Amino acid sequence: MTGTESPTLRAAVPPTGAAGAEESWAPPVWVPTRALGRTVLLTGLLLVLGVALGRVDLVLLAAPFAIGAAVGLRRMPRSAPELTISAEEEHIVEGGEVEAGLTVANPDVINYDLVVVRTRTSPWLKLEDADRPHAITVAPDGWTAVDLSGRATRWGRQSVGPAAARVAACGGLLACRPVVIPAKGVRVYPETEPFAATEAMPAAAGLVGNHRSRRPGEGGELAGVRPFAPGDRLRRIDWRVSLRTRDLHVASTLSDRDAEVLLLLDVLGEAGESGGVKGKASVLDTTVRAAAAIAEHYLQRGDRVSLAEYGGSARRLRGATGRRQYLTVLEWLLDVRAERGDRAPAEHVFAAHNVSSDALVVVLTPLVDPRAADMLAGLVQSGRFTVAVDTLPEGAAPPQRGPWTPLATRLWRMERENVLGRLREHGVPVVEWAGAGSLDLVLRDVSRLASAPRGR
Amino acid sequence: MAGGITQRAGRARTAVARATILPLLVRAAIALVFFGALTVAWPVSLVISRYLAILAVVAVYPAFAPRGRGTTFAVLVVVGGWIADTTYYDARVALWRVLAIATLTYVGHTLAALAAVLPYDAMVNVDVLTSWLVRAALVVLGSAVLTVIVLGLTSELAGGAFLVATLVGLAAAVGATMVLARMLRRT
Numbered sequence: 001m002t003g004t005e006s007p008t009l010r011a012a013v014p015p016t017g018a019a020g021a022e023e024s025w026a027p028p029v030w031v032p033t034r035a036l037g038r039t040v041l042l043t044g045l046l047l048v049l050g051v052a053l054g055r056v057d058l059v060l061l062a063a064p065f066a067i068g069a070a071v072g073l074r075r076m077p078r079s080a081p082e083l084t085i086s087a088e089e090e091h092i093v094e095g096g097e098v099e100a101g102l103t104v105a106n107p108d109v110i111n112y113d114l115v116v117v118r119t120r121t122s123p124w125l126k127l128e129d130a131d132r133p134h135a136i137t138v139a140p141d142g143w144t145a146v147d148l149s150g151r152a153t154r155w156g157r158q159s160v161g162p163a164a165a166r167v168a169a170c171g172g173l174l175a176c177r178p179v180v181i182p183a184k185g186v187r188v189y190p191e192t193e194p195f196a197a198t199e200a201m202p203a204a205a206g207l208v209g210n211h212r213s214r215r216p217g218e219g220g221e222l223a224g225v226r227p228f229a230p231g232d233r234l235r236r237i238d239w240r241v242s243l244r245t246r247d248l249h250v251a252s253t254l255s256d257r258d259a260e261v262l263l264l265l266d267v268l269g270e271a272g273e274s275g276g277v278k279g280k281a282s283v284l285d286t287t288v289r290a291a292a293a294i295a296e297h298y299l300q301r302g303d304r305v306s307l308a309e310y311g312g313s314a315r316r317l318r319g320a321t322g323r324r325q326y327l328t329v330l331e332w333l334l335d336v337r338a339e340r341g342d343r344a345p346a347e348h349v350f351a352a353h354n355v356s357s358d359a360l361v362v363v364l365t366p367l368v369d370p371r372a373a374d375m376l377a378g379l380v381q382s383g384r385f386t387v388a389v390d391t392l393p394e395g396a397a398p399p400q401r402g403p404w405t406p407l408a409t410r411l412w413r414m415e416r417e418n419v420l421g422r423l424r425e426h427g428v429p430v431v432e433w434a435g436a437g438s439l440d441l442v443l444r445d446v447s448r449l450a451s452a453p454r455g456r
Numbered sequence: 457m458a459g460g461i462t463q464r465a466g467r468a469r470t471a472v473a474r475a476t477i478l479p480l481l482v483r484a485a486i487a488l489v490f491f492g493a494l495t496v497a498w499p500v501s502l503v504i505s506r507y508l509a510i511l512a513v514v515a516v517y518p519a520f521a522p523r524g525r526g527t528t529f530a531v532l533v534v535v536g537g538w539i540a541d542t543t544y545y546d547a548r549v550a551l552w553r554v555l556a557i558a559t560l561t562y563v564g565h566t567l568a569a570l571a572a573v574l575p576y577d578a579m580v581n582v583d584v585l586t587s588w589l590v591r592a593a594l595v596v597l598g599s600a601v602l603t604v605i606v607l608g609l610t611s612e613l614a615g616g617a618f619l620v621a622t623l624v625g626l627a628a629a630v631g632a633t634m635v636l637a638r639m640l641r642r643t
Contacts, residue, residue: 033569034523034569034572038528042532043632049535049539053539055542056610057554058535059606059624060599061535061561062628064558064559064599066631067599067602068562070635072591073635111587114573116573116575118575129579132578133577135574135579135580171569171588171591172573175573
């Protein structure tokens, strides 16, 4: 390499001029339409024929085309239209009104003769005429909005868009390339079905809250009377008993405690057809709405609520209390999806040591997948207070594929009944979700079990 | 083959079910206007014969496919008929016919330009149609005035029609070239 001539080396940084030229190049925004081509062709042809044949009438036939082109093209558009999607960002609950719109702004100095705007929307957003293109005009330096109001019919992360606009200007002689903008998300929160569980929590564990705990401490619930001991407060002295027994006695109370509720959502599969907020509910519909209702109920009582998905992704929301946690829960529930593919659920996440021994575990499951039943049995065997909520919609059946389908469905149903029976034998109460009071009966049973000594 | 036909039929049914009134009216107007231009331009003897069906097909085609070459073809058929009538059939160049043909062909052309960018199922704001038609009307009015003046001049200068046509044609050609050159420079 040390020869007579130094080798030609390529510069590590390309010359600025070439780069600038490449960057500044972009396909033209405005392109001629077929109408412009037709205008030029007909004008030229008629003029040539007029001159060749010496016919003034042929020249006059070309006149409107020439005048039309001259009028249309006297001022040319330069910039692309600006399209924006506006969607309501407030708290929308399924079944509620959604305000969305498309706005086309014209930064140019000429009128947009025709703007065709169209958008896609999620199937669960029933927006007025959103499935049709809208044809509007936009004045120079102005804007025009297309209103797309309607209703959100199902929970989830819905979207308005992507939207596209195509503009024709200069009397249809020039058209702009379609301007496409990405979708805008609309969060639709699940409708919480009214739910009220009056029964006590099986095991209240925390330090604050309004459940009666099994531990003595400062609280309102009388636990008994016991002899005075150093450290007892004077106002706790029960004078009547002390006088009778001639020895100081204090009234002891049970402390008020909070509880931890773990909502376990089985997302191994989806079954049934969702009909939106007023229609039939699929497994995930029932799961999400029930989870929102149960979480709202316990969070209002000051308990800690945590959530987890039983599936391949094993999402988890750590426990907390209060209104902020309720909003977090709703947000978390928006991303609940049925598991696709055959990813096995991460068993270690749902192992007993990951679930607090005092927590009430509410498992929302359609009990279609045998792994869910195994998981439930495992939780109960490890001594967790577990309640299963059956989320399989009534009448859910696999699609008709042949003459044997009804028989196979019956067999499957019998097998499922068998699994439910075996779970009950293991001590897992299984209830169907039916709104208010769904869990009362089973919570009472679980409380009774919890009050018994745990000999394991 | 059968599958393709069924698919086409399905698409046509969807189109009919979804079509909205204003785009439909625009397309109907295209067919009507071109049919009018063809009947005015072509010799009467042909118009009242069974060849009228062919002319009707030529007029209706741009209404169904405004984005294609049907519109150019329809205008060329109109001009061809006009030249045939005035040369082969020796018809007189009447002012009303020139005015009618110029107006109808231009209106057909501009409506086809609108229909080409207007989806058949669009929700159309009436302003779009009004402003489009007003602009077309102004253009037609301007060219009608020009037609009346130029044809008047031609009859005044009886015998000098060839010269007038040459002059007007040259002036128009220069004007059109200038317009196109200006347009290209801007784009």
